Amino acid sequence: MGGRAPKYEWRPNPSGEAKSIEEACQLARHWGVAIPDYVSFALDKYGWLDADTTAKTTTFKEPTGTMIYWSSLFHKRTGKIPFLIRKDIMRSDEAIVAVIGHEMYELEEMRKAFGENGAPIEHWQAEAHPDNEGNFHWRAWDYADELVARMRGDA
Amino acid sequence: MVDQLIEMYQDGAITGYQVMMDCLHRLDPDHPNLILSRLPEEILEEMLDYARRYDPSRMRSIAGLPPAADQVRAAQRWIEEKKRQKAERPMAS
Numbered sequence: 001m002g003g004r005a006p007k008y009e010w011r012p013n014p015s016g017e018a019k020s021i022e023e024a025c026q027l028a029r030h031w032g033v034a035i036p037d038y039v040s041f042a043l044d045k046y047g048w049l050d051a052d053t054t055a056k057t058t059t060f061k062e063p064t065g066t067m068i069y070w071s072s073l074f075h076k077r078t079g080k081i082p083f084l085i086r087k088d089i090m091r092s093d094e095a096i097v098a099v100i101g102h103e104m105y106e107l108e109e110m111r112k113a114f115g116e117n118g119a120p121i122e123h124w125q126a127e128a129h130p131d132n133e134g135n136f137h138w139r140a141w142d143y144a145d146e147l148v149a150r151m152r153g154d155a
Numbered sequence: 156m157v158d159q160l161i162e163m164y165q166d167g168a169i170t171g172y173q174v175m176m177d178c179l180h181r182l183d184p185d186h187p188n189l190i191l192s193r194l195p196e197e198i199l200e201e202m203l204d205y206a207r208r209y210d211p212s213r214m215r216s217i218a219g220l221p222p223a224a225d226q227v228r229a230a231q232r233w234i235e236e237k238k239r240q241k242a243e244r245p246m247a248s
Contacts, residue, residue, distance in 0.1 A: 042168030
């Protein structure tokens with residue numbers, strides 16, 4: 001995450017129960033998050049994500065100017081855009097809705113901006129960089145905060 | 156480690172690009188065989204394409220360093236040699 005971080009400290013579920021991926025997606029949809037059919041989530045069962053990363057899709061590391069296309073995000077066998085999600089997220093309904101909401105918001109903004117013609121890697125990274133105020137990544141945390149506020153009845 | 160990545164790839168949890176990138180980061184340039192010999196052909200193809208466009212002087216990443224030049228070049232040599240050997244192998248009659 002880094003840079004712009006969520007405003008709320010997500011509350012763990014009182015029972016300590018972890019939701020499945022299917023239950024998590026259902027919960028996120030219940031709170032208004034649009035999850036396209038071309039997206040898949042999987043638990044990070046081997047702990048590949050670090051403590052600062054709640055979820056992620058493919059991370060590109062390319063020379064300046066390399067074109068990244070929308071199709072680059074898709075798994076060639078499944079035809080879906082995969083997201084790994086950290087295991088501990090599944091023990092908090094607020095975290096589930098915020099993290100999935102954040103990722104879906106950012107992805108949709110990327111699709112609208114770059115989906116048709118692609119863009120050089122520096123354009124994608126400018127929108128995903130945690131320190132660029134006002135970019136898609138920042139606004140995606142704003143959206144996630146709104147979702148949690150709604151769940152708490154604050155909004 | 157490689158087995159976990161391949162399993163996640165086969166389960167659809169991560170893309171081939173991500174497997175390729177994580178393997179390059181962990182590759183020992185003196186012993187590329189340890190990792191590369193276990194990767195599916197399609198990942199090796201993706202890695203070779205990556206090596207051919209890789210330019211250490213202008214890499215961009217917002218999530219840690221890109222793989223080092225010696226890792227990428229060792230992978231490129233290993234894959235190209237494997238392809239050369241395959242091409243030279245006599246056809247079975």
